[in-house]
Amino acid sequence: ACPLGIDIPGYINLVAQGRFEDALALIEKENPFPAICGRVCHHPCELKCRRGELDEAVAINAIKRFTADYALARGREGALPRLSRKEEKVAIVGSGPAGLTAAYYLARWGYQVTIFESLPVAGGMLAVGIPGYRLPKEILKRDVLDVVEDLGVKIKTNTHIGKDLPFEELPKLGYQAIFVATGAHKSRRIDLCSKRTSGVFSGLKYLREVCLGKSFELGGKTVVIGGGNVAIDAARSCLRQGVRESVIIYRRSREEMPAIESEIEAAEEEGVEILYLAAPVKILTRNGKVREIQCQRMKLGDYDKSGRRRPVPIEGSLFAIDADSIIMAIGQSPDLSFLPSSFQVNEGDALQVNPQTLATNRPGVFGGGDVVLGPATVAEAMAAGKRGALSIDRYLRGQALKITPTVKKKTFEELEREEVEPSEDLRTKMPTLPVEKRVRCFGQVELGFSEHMALREAKRCLRCDLEQKKEER
Numbered sequence: 001a002c003p004l005g006i007d008i009p010g011y012i013n014l015v016a017q018g019r020f021e022d023a024l025a026l027i028e029k030e031n032p033f034p035a036i037c038g039r040v041c042h043h044p045c046e047l048k049c050r051r052g053e054l055d056e057a058v059a060i061n062a063i064k065r066f067t068a069d070y071a072l073a074r075g076r077e078g079a080l081p082r083l084s085r086k087e088e089k090v091a092i093v094g095s096g097p098a099g100l101t102a103a104y105y106l107a108r109w110g111y112q113v114t115i116f117e118s119l120p121v122a123g124g125m126l127a128v129g130i131p132g133y134r135l136p137k138e139i140l141k142r143d144v145l146d147v148v149e150d151l152g153v154k155i156k157t158n159t160h161i162g163k164d165l166p167f168e169e170l171p172k173l174g175y176q177a178i179f180v181a182t183g184a185h186k187s188r189r190i191d192l193c194s195k196r197t198s199g200v201f202s203g204l205k206y207l208r209e210v211c212l213g214k215s216f217e218l219g220g221k222t223v224v225i226g227g228g229n230v231a232i233d234a235a236r237s238c239l240r241q242g243v244r245e246s247v248i249i250y251r252r253s254r255e256e257m258p259a260i261e262s263e264i265e266a267a268e269e270e271g272v273e274i275l276y277l278a279a280p281v282k283i284l285t286r287n288g289k290v291r292e293i294q295c296q297r298m299k300l301g302d303y304d305k306s307g308r309r310r311p312v313p314i315e316g317s318l319f320a321i322d323a324d325s326i327i328m329a330i331g332q333s334p335d336l337s338f339l340p341s342s343f344q345v346n347e348g349d350a351l352q353v354n355p356q357t358l359a360t361n362r363p364g365v366f367g368g369g370d371v372v373l374g375p376a377t378v379a380e381a382m383a384a385g386k387r388g389a390l391s392i393d394r395y396l397r398g399q400a401l402k403i404t405p406t407v408k409k410k411t412f413e414e415l416e417r418e419e420v421e422p423s424e425d426l427r428t429k430m431p432t433l434p435v436e437k438r439v440r441c442f443g444q445v446e447l448g449f450s451e452h453m454a455l456r457e458a459k460r461c462l463r464c465d466l467e468q469k470k471e472e473r
Contacts, residue, residue: 001048009465016458024067035143038065056427066454083110091175096124098369099181101385107151118160162338184370186335193283199290203329219324221245226329251279
């Protein structure tokens with residue numbers, strides 16, 4: 001269930017024994033940035049946790065975060081053995097999770113790596129798409145940027161490939177391989193009003209400016225259109241910037257909402273109102289400024305190709321919501337305008353690559369993360385970064401780009417197990433900043449497990465890995 005292939009039962013067992021540093025070392029075999037993932041991972045592993053069949057799944061992600069925070073609090077510097085320096089140079093376009101992960105591995109293997117980032121800060125969506133209340137900037141710096149730079153990676157910010165430096169110049173500058181990891185930063189827009197209307201923002205642009213420290217005049221009430229993590233983060237950020245009412249309108253039901261469930265719950269705790277089965281129709285203005293948004297009630301119809309039920313308008317169900325500002329967070333896509341036209345692109349305007357090797361149709365150029373997948377998750381982007389690094393290493397060593405094995409996903413559903421009664425020790429709840437404090441600042445909401453809490457939670461693990469080994473004997 002883990003896109004990165006982490007040995008989850010293994011590190012949970014080590015934490016249960018109090019061997020926190022050993023647990024972190026096991027995690028870091030597959031995940032170089034555990035403090036980041038411990039805060040923003042969508043943790044699909046917990047959906048597969050068999051403890052959930054009895055009572056509640058083990059808080060796997062919170063335990064992972066604990067091991068990383070435990071080490072950071074004690075000034076641990078990761079032992080980063082590097083192979084001997086190689087002469088080959090690698091360019092990475094984009095400094096998000098895919099690009100940083102590729103840089104981490106390539107630098108450890110001795111390659112000379114340079115990252116080109118168009119924004120004034122490194123980190124991609126980690127830096128400008130996830131607010132500080134979820135991912136504090138000091139954690140991004142200590143867990144990722146400092147580690148990568150300590151390995152000798154050069155990060156050139158404010159360098160837009162395609163504008164400041166043509167893509168075709170990279171090989172001429174001596175880069176023998178290129179990894180394209182520019183993410184999906186182009187916001188989708190629906191035509192609800194004039195482009196000159198004041199008070200209408202794109203979700204990604206709004207979050208980017210918030211993360212860079214800019215304040216917005218949003219007025220007393222903001223309506224956010226969308227149901228993904230960008231919409232949730234935008235709605236929660238509005239409250240922290242002084243908005244009295246923050247409302248999300250989403251055209252499907254709660255069950256179809258793609259945002260992380262725990263983030264939806266946190267938004268509701270903070271006072272964000274979510275209107276389900278409602279779609280925007282038109283933004284009405286007064287003197288060129290947002291006045292209200294007209295919406296239509298929806299019902300769910302047949303399933304579409306995304307696997308979700310298609311929203312269908314209910315005739316005669318128009319209604320209006322007063323608003324001082326509107327944030328559109330209806331999705332995003334890659335922007336490949338910086339690439340030469342010779343690159344192959346798929347139907348979703350994403351870069352086309354070999355799904356196993358991540359090679360593009362141009363020799364020596366690879367791509368991974370959201371620029372290939374479309375909007376995905378941090379863990380999936382990191383997995384692509386590691387796979388891209390492996391392929392680049394083979395390419396530069398003159399080896400055939402053989403298929404990179406996909407992560408072996410262990411499944412335990414079919415395994416027989418002894419009857420285990422539900423425990424009175426239910427899932428340990430994550431401590432959080434009180435609501436009245438969190439909505440007034442961008443301080444970290446989830447405070448992390450204590451040592452006692454991590455030990456207690458780790459001991460709830462059923463050790464499915466031991467059952468699997470027993471079956472294999």
